[in-house]
Amino acid sequence: MTDESHLETSGPPPSVGQRPLALLRRHWAMNVIGIAGVLALCYYGEAVLAVMLISVLLAFVLAPIVDLLSRLHLPRGLAAFVAIGLLLATITGIIYFSYNQALVFLQDLPKYTTTLREEVLRFRQQAESLEALAPESEKGVVHVRPARDWTDILTRGFGSASALVFAGSFIPFLTYFMLTWQQHVRSATVMLFSMENRNTAYVTLGLISAMIRSFMVGNLVIGLVIGTVSTLVFAAIHVPFFYFVGFVSGFLSLVPYMGVLLALVPPIFVGLGHLHVQGFLVICVTVLGLHVIALNLLYPKFLGNRLQLNPLAVTMALLLWGGLWGAMGLLLAIPLTAAMKIVFDHVESLKPYGAWLGE
Numbered sequence: 001m002t003d004e005s006h007l008e009t010s011g012p013p014p015s016v017g018q019r020p021l022a023l024l025r026r027h028w029a030m031n032v033i034g035i036a037g038v039l040a041l042c043y044y045g046e047a048v049l050a051v052m053l054i055s056v057l058l059a060f061v062l063a064p065i066v067d068l069l070s071r072l073h074l075p076r077g078l079a080a081f082v083a084i085g086l087l088l089a090t091i092t093g094i095i096y097f098s099y100n101q102a103l104v105f106l107q108d109l110p111k112y113t114t115t116l117r118e119e120v121l122r123f124r125q126q127a128e129s130l131e132a133l134a135p136e137s138e139k140g141v142v143h144v145r146p147a148r149d150w151t152d153i154l155t156r157g158f159g160s161a162s163a164l165v166f167a168g169s170f171i172p173f174l175t176y177f178m179l180t181w182q183q184h185v186r187s188a189t190v191m192l193f194s195m196e197n198r199n200t201a202y203v204t205l206g207l208i209s210a211m212i213r214s215f216m217v218g219n220l221v222i223g224l225v226i227g228t229v230s231t232l233v234f235a236a237i238h239v240p241f242f243y244f245v246g247f248v249s250g251f252l253s254l255v256p257y258m259g260v261l262l263a264l265v266p267p268i269f270v271g272l273g274h275l276h277v278q279g280f281l282v283i284c285v286t287v288l289g290l291h292v293i294a295l296n297l298l299y300p301k302f303l304g305n306r307l308q309l310n311p312l313a314v315t316m317a318l319l320l321w322g323g324l325w326g327a328m329g330l331l332l333a334i335p336l337t338a339a340m341k342i343v344f345d346h347v348e349s350l351k352p353y354g355a356w357l358g359e
Contacts, residue, residue, distance in 0.1 A: 039324070042324055042325075043324050046324070046325050046328075047167050050167075050325060050328050050332070051167050051168070051170050051171060051174065052174065053332055053336070054171055054332075055170075055171050055174035055175045055178060056178065056212070057212060057216055057332075057335065058087065058171065058175045059175050059178040059179050059182070060209065060212045060213045060216055061213070061216045061217065061220070062080070062083040062084065062087060062175065062179060063179065063182070063213065064213075064217075065079075065082075065083040065086070066079045066080050066083050066179050069082060069083070076179070076180055077180050079179075080176050080179035080180050081176065083179065084172055084175060084176055084179075088172065097244075098244070186202075186205055189201070189205065190202050190205070200346050200347075203346065204342060204343060204346045207342045207346075208339045208342050208343075211307065211335070211338050211339065211342065212335055212339070215307070215334070215335050215338070216335075218298075218299070219254055221298075222254065222294055222298045222299065223247075223250050223251040223253075223254050224247075224250070225250075225294075225298065226249075226250035226251075226253050226254075226290045226291075226294060227246055227247035227248075227249070227250025227251060228246070228247075228250070229250075229286075229290060230245075230246040230247070230249050230250045230263075230267075230286060230287070230290065231243055231245075231246025231247060231250075232246070233246075233282065233283075233286045234246045234249075234267055234283070234286075237275065237279045237282050237283070238274070238275075238279075239267050239270060239271050239274070239275065239279070239283070240270045240271070240274055241270055245266045245267050245270055246267075248266050249263040249264075249266050249267055249287060250263070250290075252265075252266070253287065253290060253291050253294065254294075255330070256314060256315075256318060256334065257315070257318075259291060260287060260288060260291040263287045263291065264283065264284065264287050267283045267287075268280060268283060271283065307334065307338045308338070308341065308358050308359055309334070309337060309338055309341060309357055309358070309359070310357065310358060310359050313337060313341075313356070313357040313358075314333075314334060314337070317333045317334065317336070317337040318330060318333045318334075320333070321333035321336060321337075337357065340357070341354050341357045341358060342354075344357065345358075
């Protein structure tokens with residue numbers, strides 16, 4: 001009687017296909033909630049996370065210098081201090097030189113006034129001609145649109161100048177302590193995992209370190225190579241401020257996908273009224289050719305297979321991080337996504353996501 005009553009009240013057992021389906025639905029629901037939580041944390045914690053990530057990138061760039069000074073029997077703390085001092089001196093020199101060149105350019109700006117006014121007048125006439133084609137019912141109607149410039153999107157989250165300076169003041173100190181406590185931080189991070197996962201965590205951290213170092217140093221070297229060649233070509237065709245515009249164009253060319261268009265803006269703008277059609281054609285061919293060479297020759301040489309991201313993943317990463325953090329997100333999108341892929345590749349449950357991001 002007991003067995004029969006138990007069978008009657010318990011009901012038929014669930015089919016084999018029902019339980020995996022329920023688990024799959026719960027699994028995807030938890031994933032969606034987790035992803036939403038991470039994105040919310042990134043969105044509201046932008047200032048703190050961006051400062052920490054910039055400090056990490058700078059620490060990886062300066063680590064070879066600190067290691068070299070340490071091999072010369074210099075204490076690691078002093079070596080890190082010297083490396084950061086060299087970095088700050090370099091940044092100060094670049095800002096000073098850029099500021100002086102900007103002042104010189106502003107002084108020479110009246111030379112471009114006639115050409116610029118003609119271009120603006122031509123575009124205004126075209127806009128008025130298009131407006132004249134509007135339907136009669138819409139003429140005389142005032143359309144109110146919110147004034148939102150594209151710079152508002154790129155500078156979203158930066159806040160006021162004082163907040164930016166306050167956040168940026170932490171970067172040298174964070175970079176210094178990351179350099180001096182590098183081994184301790186890495187070993188302590190590995191110890192956070194269980195015994196069976198520590199070897200995987202150690203390998204993953206090593207791969208992320210190598211990827212970030214290759215990415216930063218590779219982009220710096222490629223930018224210098226492209227900037228040097230651009231400067232020489234612009235000097236040959238007498239582009240004004242070629243010694244400044246060449247390097248600006250070279251580093252703008254490193255921006256994924258949009259770099260070739262951004263790199264054309266500085267030389268074409270300063271060349272208005274000074275260059276003929278042949279000069280602008282040389283600028284276009286030079287920028288496009290250097291961009292193609294960088295993508296097909298320099299990037300594989302200096303970055304190798306460190307990134308292993310497919311173009312769709314890179315584009316979506318730029319869109320996502322640019323939407324979250326603006327211009328800062330565009331700068332950090334590729335190293336962040338590449339680091340995520342390395343983590344995915346070494347976690348069994350996340351390997352499908354790593355395969356989706358990969359080539």
